[in-house]
Amino acid sequence: MLPMISLTDFLEATNQLSVAEHQSLITLLQQRLRERQQAALIQTVQTARWEFQQGLCQPATPSEIMKDIWS
Numbered sequence: 001m002l003p004m005i006s007l008t009d010f011l012e013a014t015n016q017l018s019v020a021e022h023q024s025l026i027t028l029l030q031q032r033l034r035e036r037q038q039a040a041l042i043q044t045v046q047t048a049r050w051e052f053q054q055g056l057c058q059p060a061t062p063s064e065i066m067k068d069i070w071s
Contacts, residue, residue, distance in 0.1 A: 005013075017025065051057055060068070 014025065
């Protein structure tokens with residue numbers, strides 16, 4: 001496992017990269033971010049499906065949902 005470095009140290013280290021390497025780094029970070037977001041969405045959907053199967057979900061109208069959100 002790689003040692004942890006601070007964000008500031010990481011950003012300083014990227015100053016040593018060429019423009020092409022910067023572009024590759026950005027592309028890689030965007031891909032990893034999409035993968036993490038997708039994994040989180042998959043987990044949310046799996047949890048929602050499990051809750052539905054367990055009968056933990058209650059029917060609600062959009063108005064009821066919004067009222068619950070704003071309260």
